[in-house]
Amino acid sequence: MTRPRLTAVSVLGVCALFGLSGCFGPPAPAPTSTSAAATTTPPTTSSPTSSSAAPTTTASPSATTPSVTPTPTATTPPSSAPASPTATAEPTSTGLPEQVAPLTIYYVAVGDAGVSGPLIGCGDSLVATTTAPVRFTDQVGPSVGTLLANKSRDVGLSGLVNVLYQSNLSYVGGELDGSTITIYLTGQFMLGGVCDIPRAKAQLEYTAMTAAGATSARVFVNGRPIDEVLSLK
Known part of the structure; x- marks a missing residue:
């Protein structure tokens, strides 16, 4: 079994x-x-x-995409942007244009009583004269400098008088503020009398105003207003 x-x-x-x-x-x-x-x-x-090959294939695309990140390359365009500010820095020339024109200088017609020009001083007139054409960029300096450089009392045969001819003054600079021109001088006045004080002041002020195209003027001598300086004479 x-x-x-x-x-x-x-x-x-x-x-x-x-x-x-x-x-x-x-x-x-x-x-x-x-x-x-x-x-x-x-x-x-x-x-x-x-x-394991599958992860490598999946890892390789992911690895390539971070390596090809365009963001680091995008930082290069900003480097071209700073080039434009350098171009904007080019327009630095702020000087006045050069000109060639006569200068206007003021002298005194003693006892003219305002017939030939503005009435000043002891019944005198202030008369404008012109020079030969001069090359300049700022007309105030050459005009005031020409007035101060004239060491003759009589202005040719015109009958006009220069009361500043004995003064030892030099033009330092000037500035235009609206319609007011301010000029700065150094040195000292040498005047012939009390009536020469308003004459000297008028010669300086009108010469500076015409050169600057201003309607008023202020004059400083050695850092002090001209009225204060001339009051001591």
Whole structure:
């Protein structure tokens, strides 16, 4: 009785072996079932390589995109922007245009009573005269300088008088504020009398006003107003 059961079990075992060999299919002719098991392991090792290849491919695009970030290259255009401020710095020439024209100098017609010009001083007139054409950029300096450089009392045969001819004065500078011209002188006055005080002041003021196109003038001598300086004479 036991023997037929053993044979049945063996038959089942054989069938099970055939069933297993049938699951593997065509590779059954390869006698090494253990080698087949070993071959199955390489696919498992190859599958990690494929999976590791996938991360590399995905990592490479992500790695390339940060490396190609256009933001660092976008910083170069601002470097071209500072070039424009240097161009704006070019217009630095603020000087006056050069001109060639006669200068207007004022002298005194003593006792003229305002007939030939503005009435000043002791019943005198202030008369405008012109020089030969002169080249200049600021007309105030050359005009006042020409007046102070004249060391003759009589202005030719015109009958006009220069009361500043003995004074030792130099033009330092001037500034125009609206319609008022201010000039600065150094040195000292040498006048012939009380009536020369308004004459000297008028010569300086009218010469400066005409040169600057102003309607009023202020004169400082050694840093003090001309009225204060001349009041001591």
